[in-house]
Amino acid sequence: MEHFDTYLHEIIAKNLSGQCTEAESAALQRWLEASPENRAEYEVLAKLWQDSPAAVVPRREYNTAAAWDKTDQAIQPAPSRVKALYTKYAAAAAILILLTAGAWWLETRSSLKKHELAANDGKIKSLELPDKSMVTLRQGAMIRYINGYHHNQRIVELEGEAFFEIASDPEHSFLVKTPNQSVIEVLGTSFTVQTGKDSTAVTVASGSVKLGVEGDTAAVILNSGQRGVWGNGQLYANNNHNLNFIAWKTGILQFNDQTLLEILPQLADFYAKDIRVDEKYRETASQQKATITFRNQSCDDVLHELQLLLGFHYQQDGDSIVIGQ
Structure with missing residues (x-):
């Protein structure tokens, strides 16, 4: 059997699970446009992905080459035209095994591409995230993020203080997680987040956000001009009277x-x-x-x-x- 390119497998897997970067999406698009056969092959994989049951996390030492060999052995001798069809769909099935049974694989691939930026040289730093959202880090702050989505969510981890301007994407919620287990869910907005050892403060410049605690259903909705604080087991919101909440940025x-x-x-x-x-x-x-x-x-x-x-x-x-x- 002619094996497909492994890198292409990874791009297809990430695309079907919503984790493609811009560069990977562009590479996939070039491959799709190269021939009708490529597009037909992708459609087969997409259909198998949609029709497959939820993946069960397997042993972590999944062996791609062994999966291909197992698929080869499963193909019985047949007339050339039938065998060609078997070969093509068996190849798709083998990739599907890698996609659906390899939920852990996608997770580890993302973790390998986790990025970290720290404003630890006494200067403010600005960053454009893969989804085009903009983040400005105050001196001493640090952010961690991945290229792509985590379970169809855009998730970043923040320590310190930062100003966020979130790119609109209703299908992929944006979450900011902090060391004190508080979580900010963005509902389309620009805002500051200030994290501490035991508390988190959020001030909304435009739009709205939801401030809560990870694993707890309690939360407050903050609209433009409001400030919310979580700390010492308490969660509350009030109007922001501090004109200088982003003075460190401006x-x-x-x-x-x-x-x-x-x-x-x-x-x-x-x-x-x-x-x-x-x-x-x-x-x-x-x-x-x-x-x-x-x-x-x-x-x-x-x-x-x-x-x-x-x-x-x-x-x-x-x-x-x-x-x-």
Whole structure:
């Protein structure tokens, strides 16, 4: 029997299970267009795939060559035309064995192509996922993903904070999994996810998402302008009043009639510095308000402008800053 190309088998298997990359889909399309026989062969495989029962996970050491040999032995001598038909359909059946009984194989093939990107050099990093969704990682964040789908789902794993802009694909849901077992299911949106050891916060810029816990039916639906938090066994949502939830991405800090006590924690988060208010100055700081916008300015420039506006003084020692009279 003339064996088909093994790489082509893999592409056909991934295409029928919805896991093809763009490059693999293009290669398959070229093969289909090469001859009517190729297209007819693919249609046979697709029909066998659709009509086959659910795959049962077999022993992990499946041997493709042995499957071909077994198929060869099963073909009995026959007139040439009949034998040719037997050969063709037996080949298709052999591939089907590889496809349906090899659920573990598809899984391991995907795991071999798992990718990881970390923004661990102090810079923001942007990434286009295989489905054309865009992800922007904040400094210190890390994302893991595969080329293709996992059980017809688009799944990524996130540690740290990132901003997602999800490509629309109603047939393949998009899930963000975190180390603390929370899961964000995308319903068509752009949003930020901030993960911690024991909590996850999601702020929706557009569209809606569902925030829940893996293995639990409890969940909240978050719409544009809302923020949801899961932590310490609690799950809740409220309106987002923080204009600066993606300032780390845009470089723009906005404050609208906010007190100095409200402004300083946001500066501390944005610049990754320890900014404290002297206890003797806290009451005054709680009454001082500012409406101001900063664009891609240094921490020292921002504090200097606020100092001129509000009249406080500050002392800086490394990454620690103390605000006082």
